[in-house]
Amino acid sequence: xxxxxxxxxxxxxxxxxxxxxxxxxxxxxxxxxxxxxxxxxxxxxxxxxxxxxxxxxxxxxxxxxxxxxxxxxxxxxxxxxxxxxxxxxxxxxxxxxxxxxxxxxxxxxxxxxxxxxxxxxxxxxxxxxxxxxxxxxxxxxxxxxxxxxxxxxxxxxxxxxxxxxxxxxxxxxxxxxxxxxxxxxxxxxxxxxxxxxxxxxxxxxxxxxxxxxxxxxxxxxxxxxxxxxxxxxxxxxxxxxxxxxxxxxxxxxxxxxxxxxxxxxxxxxxxxxxxxxxxxxxxxxxxxxxxxxxxxxxxxxxxxxxxxxxxx
Numbered sequence: 001x002x003x004x005x006x007x008x009x010x011x012x013x014x015x016x017x018x019x020x021x022x023x024x025x026x027x028x029x030x031x032x033x034x035x036x037x038x039x040x041x042x043x044x045x046x047x048x049x050x051x052x053x054x055x056x057x058x059x060x061x062x063x064x065x066x067x068x069x070x071x072x073x074x075x076x077x078x079x080x081x082x083x084x085x086x087x088x089x090x091x092x093x094x095x096x097x098x099x100x101x102x103x104x105x106x107x108x109x110x111x112x113x114x115x116x117x118x119x120x121x122x123x124x125x126x127x128x129x130x131x132x133x134x135x136x137x138x139x140x141x142x143x144x145x146x147x148x149x150x151x152x153x154x155x156x157x158x159x160x161x162x163x164x165x166x167x168x169x170x171x172x173x174x175x176x177x178x179x180x181x182x183x184x185x186x187x188x189x190x191x192x193x194x195x196x197x198x199x200x201x202x203x204x205x206x207x208x209x210x211x212x213x214x215x216x217x218x219x220x221x222x223x224x225x226x227x228x229x230x231x232x233x234x235x236x237x238x239x240x241x242x243x244x245x246x247x248x249x250x251x252x253x254x255x256x257x258x259x260x261x262x263x264x265x266x267x268x269x270x271x272x273x274x275x276x277x278x279x280x281x282x283x284x285x286x287x288x289x290x291x292x293x294x295x296x297x298x299x300x301x302x303x304x305x306x307x308x309x310x311x312x
Contacts, residue, residue, distance in 0.1 A: 023125045024312040025262065031305025033115040033138050036162040037196045038298040040112025043144065043160065047089035050288030052230040053078040053223065054214035065209025078220040084230065086288045088156065088202065088216045093148050096207070096215065104211075106149040113144035113162055117303050130174050130184060136166040138194070138303075150210070155203040164194030164299045166270065168248050180256040187249035192272045192299045195241035202233040202284070217284035233284035242297045246272025254309065262309040270300035 042048060056077050059069030066075035085092065090109040097105040121134025144160030172186015204216030222229045252266025277292045285293070 025123045025125070025309040026312055027119070027121045027123055027132075027134070027264070027307055027309040029119045029121075029264070029266075029305045029307025031117050031119075031303050031307075033117050033301050033303045034112075035301060036113035036115045036138070036140060036144075037160075038301065039144075039160065039196065042087065042089075043112050043146070044090045044109075047085045047092060048087035050084040050086035050217060050230070050284065052084050052217070052220065052284075052288050053080045054082050054084050055079070055208060055218060055220045057208075057212050057214065060209070060212045062212060063210055065212070073221055076219070076221045078223040078229070080223045084204070084214065084217055084288065086217050086233070086284060087158070087198075088146075088204075090146055093146070093156075096213070100211070104150055106152075108145070108147040110145045111143045113140045113160055114142045115139055115162060116141045117305060119305065119307070123309065125174065128174055130170075130172055130186065132168075132170040132186070132188075134168055136164075136168065136303075138162070138164045138166075150207055153206065155206040156201070156216070158198065158200045158202060160196060160198050162194070162196040164192060166194075166248075166272075166299075167191045168270070170248070170250060172250075181253065182256075183251070183253050185249070185251045187247070190246055190248050190270060190272065191244075192246055192270075193241075193243040194299050195239070195276065195297050197237065197239045199235075199237040200233075201235065201282075204232050204284075217282075217288060229287055231283040231287070233282040236280070236282040236285055238278045238280055238285065238293070240276040240278045240295055240297045242274035242276050242299065244272065244274050246270055246300055248272075248300070260311040262311075263306075264309060265304075265306050268303040268305065270303070272300040273298040 061068045066072045069075040115138045117138040119136045123132040140162045146158045148156040168190035170186040170188040174184035176182050202216045204218035207215040208218040217233045219231045248270040250268040254262045254264040280286045
């Protein structure tokens with residue numbers, strides 16, 4: 001431990017000492033990060049499975065559901081192992097719409113989340129090397145909102161949100177191409193803090209018992225206790241947050257202007273995330289997952305940004 005700390009101290013002293021004769025810049029940039037939280041597959045393709053089984057719907061009728069069945073209790077009995085979807089994927093909603101002739105459902109499917117990333121940094125450039133210390137803030141600007149109406153009644157309104165702060169450090173190498181352009185690549189570590197939310201409501205009882213099609217979280221009679229369980233997801237608001245340290249690297253290209261300032265474009269990849277617990281507010285969330293479910297939270301990802309470096 002003692003020797004490691006000495007090596008780190010020597011590295012930082014050397015780095016800052018070398019910057020005395022270096023070119024220094026203040027950089028500002030903005031760009032996009034796609035697939036925030038790595039949740040696109042969950043939102044669009046896979047959804048999220050509940051531990052509660054679907055209703056058998058034995059003897060169910062259109063528009064009256066199990067009420068007119070010869071044995072309503074059997075009609076509503078849970079099919080253990082044939083699990084409900086706690087979060088319905090947009091692919092499933094689209095298929096449900098098409099299976100009913102595009103007449104009953106009106107869906108608004110906005111896909112995964114895309115974020116705007118703002119960055120500011122200090123960069124010092126030496127002989128074919130550079131180091132950088134900065135701060136980045138990423139927040140959702142599009143996607144992450146799914147709505148569905150059945151015969152004009154909105155039975156599903158599901159909203160996702162995301163934010164992340166990152167404080168990255170990079171050390172790397174830079175080489176000139178032509179008279180005023182350079183390409184560069186570097187890696188390093190970053191501190192991160194952020195997470196995502198999901199909330200809204202899914203009234204799965206509505207399409208399940210109107211159309212005889214088990215859809216989303218809905219009320220069933222437990223196969224083990226004989227009591228009602230599950231239910232629709234109402235006023236859900238799950239919030240996951242993580243902090244920690246991760247790794248990052250970037251590649252970029254820059255163009256030096258006559259003023260001495262620079263324009264740049266770069267691609268950044270950050271690896272960071274963790275596991276967090278959050279409170280499920282709805283009955284469907286508490287019975288289908290847990291009162292305090294755990295979930296892996298991804299903060300890193302690919303970012304693509306443009307910016308401007310001002311000579312100091």
